[in-house]
Amino acid sequence: MKRVAFYTLGCKVNRYDTEAMIAQFEEAGYQIVDFEQQAAIYIINTCTVTKQGASKSRKITRRAKRRNPDALVAVVGCYPQVDPEQVLEIAEVDLVVGTKGRSKILEFVEQAINSKDQLNFVQEMNEGEDFEEAPIQNFTERTRATIKIQEGCNQFCSYCIIPYARGSLRSRELEDVMAEVERLAKHGFKEVVLTGIHLGEYGADKENLDLVKLIKELLPITGLERIRLSSIEGTEVSQELIQLIAEADKLCRHLHLPLQSGSDKILTAMNRPYQVTDFKEMVARIRAQVPEIAITTDVIVGFPGESEADFEETYQLMKKLKFSDAHIFKYSKREGTPAASFEEQVHSKVKKKRSKKLRGLTAELALNYQQQFIDQRLKVLLEESPDYKTGLLTGLTDNYLRVFVDGTDDLAGQLVEVKLKEKEGRLIGSLE
Numbered sequence: 001m002k003r004v005a006f007y008t009l010g011c012k013v014n015r016y017d018t019e020a021m022i023a024q025f026e027e028a029g030y031q032i033v034d035f036e037q038q039a040a041i042y043i044i045n046t047c048t049v050t051k052q053g054a055s056k057s058r059k060i061t062r063r064a065k066r067r068n069p070d071a072l073v074a075v076v077g078c079y080p081q082v083d084p085e086q087v088l089e090i091a092e093v094d095l096v097v098g099t100k101g102r103s104k105i106l107e108f109v110e111q112a113i114n115s116k117d118q119l120n121f122v123q124e125m126n127e128g129e130d131f132e133e134a135p136i137q138n139f140t141e142r143t144r145a146t147i148k149i150q151e152g153c154n155q156f157c158s159y160c161i162i163p164y165a166r167g168s169l170r171s172r173e174l175e176d177v178m179a180e181v182e183r184l185a186k187h188g189f190k191e192v193v194l195t196g197i198h199l200g201e202y203g204a205d206k207e208n209l210d211l212v213k214l215i216k217e218l219l220p221i222t223g224l225e226r227i228r229l230s231s232i233e234g235t236e237v238s239q240e241l242i243q244l245i246a247e248a249d250k251l252c253r254h255l256h257l258p259l260q261s262g263s264d265k266i267l268t269a270m271n272r273p274y275q276v277t278d279f280k281e282m283v284a285r286i287r288a289q290v291p292e293i294a295i296t297t298d299v300i301v302g303f304p305g306e307s308e309a310d311f312e313e314t315y316q317l318m319k320k321l322k323f324s325d326a327h328i329f330k331y332s333k334r335e336g337t338p339a340a341s342f343e344e345q346v347h348s349k350v351k352k353k354r355s356k357k358l359r360g361l362t363a364e365l366a367l368n369y370q371q372q373f374i375d376q377r378l379k380v381l382l383e384e385s386p387d388y389k390t391g392l393l394t395g396l397t398d399n400y401l402r403v404f405v406d407g408t409d410d411l412a413g414q415l416v417e418v419k420l421k422e423k424e425g426r427l428i429g430s431l432e
């Protein structure tokens, strides 16, 4: 049996794409092995969001060939889509596929095995493309599955390479999403995370379809206990969606709304489609209807032109909006995007200092948020593997709190109700 190994860099959408490729190889009888093992085929699903993503992709590619010089090494995804020439220059690469065509990866690999030449299957992205259907059969972690329902983005934020790497907006057919979720629920998955590059635009390219309509169709699926949304633009959270979160028990009280900056000047330079007031109003509207909701965010520090005063506005806004968690990114120049050529690039030491300050604030905010729930009873979806440090079972509440539970192994994978206590900054769930 031929052995194939996968490596995934980057976001949730990429992880889904890898699972969809794995499904094709499993069906054809290949054995999937860990990337650190000897394999006949290595497939690297790359990321190009930051410069580091591209250089890491190159490093992993070389590592695969060193492990087995006779192996076929395929580099797929965003990096070759944006810069196929640069990937083709890597001597260790045998096959290159972009973000389009991954549903044919098995066919491409089999062609490459029979070819002495390096093969390039990167295809141009055109307007009005259809969503490329490539279902998954399984997911490495068996309680929660990420489902890709949307691809591409038309927003063109000035720092972001994604619209160039993944093309314009396209939505997956409602029937295909439903079939996939039904199949996963039948296999025991209790939670699905709906994800996409621009999730809130789901359905914008179809007649009579939007995210709320899709969620309403998914809610009655037997065996499915939770639906979670991955990152969504605040401007795309409709009144109907907020109401659905307030009313439907299965829809998680958690929204990840990327803020990126608390300065109007920087938001404009970023080409973000809102100003600070819009964002504040949106958060207030959501909390008025779902008071305990977890609102998490992304912030970029050190964007070109970000002064100390701009940064301070971001700091104060984060504090005011009381996010329950945040990912803080230091701006990294991405060639091919407008912001890469902006003047007033911020020095790396300043970015580091600002990032540290926001990470400190994030930790405080996260702790404050979790303290609201002490002594409350909440449901936790326990993961299959216990926490490797404590040996305790662990899982998430619907509002994205990580809880540790001292329970027996048979509870793994189950949704259990616990009473929350805090110990050394951690939430401990007791089953009594």
Ligand code: SF4
Binding pocket: 153, 154, 155, 156, 157, 160, 161, 162, 163, 197, 198
């Ligand atoms: S909305 Fe902006 S940051 Fe998000 S994928 Fe589109 S261009 Fe990139």
